[in-house]
Amino acid sequence: MALLSLTDAQLAYGHWALLDRASLSLEAGERLGLIGRNGTGKSSLLKVLAGLEKLDDGLLQQQQGLRRHYLPQEPSFAPEATIFDAVSEGVAEAKALRARYEAHQDGDDLDALQTRIEALDGWTWEQRVDATLQRLALDPARRVDSLSGGLKKRVALAQALVAQPDVLFLDEPTNHLDLEAIVWLQELLAEWRGALIVVTHDRSFLDAVATRIVELDRGILRSYPGRYSAYEATKQRELEAEALLNARADKLLAQEEVWVRQGVEARRTRSVARIGRLEGLRAARAARREQVGRVKLDLDAGERSGQLVAVLEGVSKAWPRPDGSLRQVVRGLDLTVLRGDRLGIVGPNGAGKTTLLKLILGNLSPDEGVVRTGTKRTVAYFDQLREVLDPEKTLAETISPGSDWVEIGGTRKHVIGYLGDFLFPPQRANAPVRTLSGGERNRLLLARLFAQPANVLVLDEPTNDLDIETLELLEELLSSYPGTVFLVSHDRRFVDAVVTSVLVAEGADGEGRWKEYEGGIEDWLAQSRRAAALQATAAKAARGLPAPAPGGPALAPASPPPAAAPAVARRKLSYKEQRELDALPDRLAALEAEQKALELRLADPGLYAAVGSTEYAALQARHAALDEELLAALERWEALGG
Known part of the structure; x- marks a missing residue:
């Protein structure tokens, strides 16, 4: 039972x-x-x-x-x-x-x-x-x-x-x-x-x-x-089948409506039966509850920001504890964020994710180190606490204060229609924010966020209370967004679908160590597991076999280890190759320095006017060529056994 x-x-x-x-x-x-x-x-x-x-x-x-x-x-x-x-x-x-x-x-x-x-x-x-x-x-x-x-x-x-x-x-x-x-x-x-x-x-x-x-x-x-x-997988098949069934029923209903308006020409008994079927089709259509509409997400990235969004060099920040001691939130962080990066910030509650965001955006001064922010940045902030929402304001006032129109990507849209894109019916446009559920407030906050052009999005726990379909649409939007995204979220699947790298809090509380990993949370966990496995293997090899327990049975003699595969003999380098290998570290350092200097120069908003279109294009071409030269130098260094 x-x-x-x-x-x-x-x-x-x-x-x-x-x-x-x-x-x-x-x-x-x-x-x-x-x-x-x-x-x-x-x-x-x-x-x-x-x-x-x-x-x-x-x-x-x-x-x-x-x-x-x-x-x-x-x-x-x-x-x-x-x-x-x-x-x-x-x-x-x-x-x-x-x-x-x-x-x-x-x-x-x-x-x-x-x-x-x-x-x-x-x-x-x-x-x-x-x-x-x-x-x-x-x-x-x-x-x-x-x-x-x-x-x-x-x-x-x-x-x-x-x-x-x-x-x-x-x-x-x-x-x-x-x-x-x-x-x-x-x-x-x-x-x-x-x-x-x-x-x-x-x-x-x-x-x-x-x-x-x-x-x-x-x-x-x-x-x-x-x-x-x-x-x-099953739901997708069901929705497709339901749409096909509804389309067939609607087609049949339309045909019967045309027939009844043309007049009854067949025998009376047959006509009565057909009219009865028409009434049944009408009743079924009226009783049908259509699938709830999809949120229509559109985001205006506005004017492109500079290539360089933020650079942190040796940045440290600490906050005082109640006992007077200092708790290190960030220690010696080096980080470069370029336009188009989508950076996920991952760490336990209280690790300092909000502090780190404020440092990256230039809203907070570090105790040590330097923070340089890029040019032409317009920042939109999604606050997990929804503090920007006034509970007494109406939905329309929240989206477009003082105006009935919203402009997205150069297209004007009435605020009622814009709210409809986020599944708010017209009769709720003048309802106060306090009447909304948690999920609806998050939808309203997204609507407000996307109503303003921004080339830098800061999303602090945007997934709380959102339904799964809206999450998937938001994933698609952010994945194709041309601007820069900073994302704080504990939703692993959402983070993995959106970010290009994650900045992870590592070490014990108060150490302030952050490390960047390419990919999402699953990539970071996989790399961490591999590193832990390698450390465990090395520690086991260093310890050797465990000693017999006191008073216990002696350990059986260990079988001889399998013969190790013969090491591949390293090819002896020629005099010319050895000189090339010796020079490569300096070449790599020079290329990286040139690339960094060029990025800073291209981030200058007055550069184009100062040098003209021809030289500006040449600088951009040189910046693109540097990536190829760095990659070729690294591959050559590896090939020579560096």
């Missing part, structure tokens, strides 16, 4: 049905990933299944004694509560019953109380809380209101785990978590023995956690066994 089952469920807000005779069942041990567009009702469905909201109609059945726990997007805790207090709320019933048993007031049925306490494992609830806190590396004495958003999520999860529910409901659990915490949560849920329903936009997380994907689409729940990657 299923743990939970939903039959003919109906739920509506206003005239729009969130659930339209939807059905769903959850078996023991299943891990469901619940997906769908923003506003389709995923959070509402989760609350219905968790017993926090009621259906308008339909039936929700559950096994007797089923324990459910719901973890909201933004968990809340009692003011001034410690972590121990907050987590122990997960065993609130057991605490209350044991306290009541120990007080044994007159009229209490002690036998019934004892039975219920034992059923809840309430005699040792303190030990359960302590064990969970140790497992999740939480300090029980710290106050919850002093924690970051990521740590508050961890406390809420500890509260859920200590309750030992049969079904756990998670609403966007990866929001505000850094990459390390997301991987930790994946591993934790992979070991979870209970059933799980999770709402998330993180496709990598879904692939790692879910055993079945359930999509809420136009009020109907559709189930797809397997991981998210399998769902993607």
Whole structure:
């Protein structure tokens, strides 16, 4: 028997049905990933299944004694509560019953109380809380209101785990978590023995956690066994088949409409039947709920920036701690960002990603080192906290204050139509921002961001609360964007689809070491794994065989190692080749210096007017040729055994 089952469920807000005779069942041990567009009702469905909201109609059945726990997007805790207090709320019933048993007031049925306490494992609830806190590396004495958003999520999860529910409901659990915490949560849920329903936009997380994907689409729940990657292929085929079926039905309806307007010329009985079929086609067309429209993303890069966007040389920055000591956020960083680069900034919460962004953009002065910023930069900033949104302003005022028009790429568009591109209907244009959901606010922030021309985009956690389809469209837009992108995100798949390199925080907290890797997060992880494997191999070789344990059996004699392959003898260089090899380091250094100087010169906005078109073209040609010469010199150095 299923743990939970939903039959003919109906739920509506206003005239729009969130659930339209939807059905769903959850078996023991299943891990469901619940997906769908923003506003389709995923959070509402989760609350219905968790017993926090009621259906308008339909039936929700559950096994007797089923324990459910719901973890909201933004968990809340009692003011001034410690972590121990907050987590122990997960065993609130057991605490209350044991306290009541120990007080044994007159009229209490002690036998019934004892039975219920034992059923809840309430005699040792303190030990359960302590064990969970140790497992999740939480300090029980710290106050919850002093924690970051990521740590508050961890406390809420500890509260859920200590309750030992049969079904756990998670609403966007990866929001505000850094990459390390997301991987930790994946591993934790992979070991979870209970059933799980999770709402998330993180496709990598879904692939790692879910055993079945359930999509809420136009009020109907559709189930797809397997991981998210399998769902993607199946869904594409279904949408194509649905579009073809609808097109055929519309064609037949159009033909029948033409026939009925021409008059009835056939026998009466046949005409009546045909008119009945026409009425049926009309009713089916009226009842059809069309697929929700796609967001139309368009971005005006404006005037091209200079070739050089930012150069950091030996940059360091530290912030004071409460005890007066300094915490190093950035130490000795060298970085060059050119026009068209898409740089991802990756690190745990509190590593200093926002500080680093401000240093790169020139909005913050370093303690040591030099920051040079390029010319003709117009910067647009996406703030994960949405602080630029005034909750009392209307959507139209937010997009285009003081005007009814928006200009994108030289084309004027009315603000109502522009909002429609981001799936905001005309009747909501004059609604205040405070009425929007989290996902809708992020869509509005994107609309505001893209309404202004910019050749440098700074995106700080743009993926929070966005539905998967909008994420994919944003990926496509940023991948073809000709300007420069700085991206802070913990969504691995999104980062990998967008960036050309990642700048990663390495080392312990307070070291301030950042290192750039070509490619995305997966490329960085692959390189890190290879480096770790090489270090482990070298350490193992240096240690040799382990010594026998004291008092234990002697180790069996090791079999002789396989004979090493004969080393390829290095070809002896001629006198001329040896001289060429000796000169190559100086040549490489000279080429790199010339390239750097030329980049700085080309970044000067007054250069064209000073030298004229012919010399300016020659400088650009020389800059392009330097890349080829550097590559040829490096290949020659490798060929000669340098």
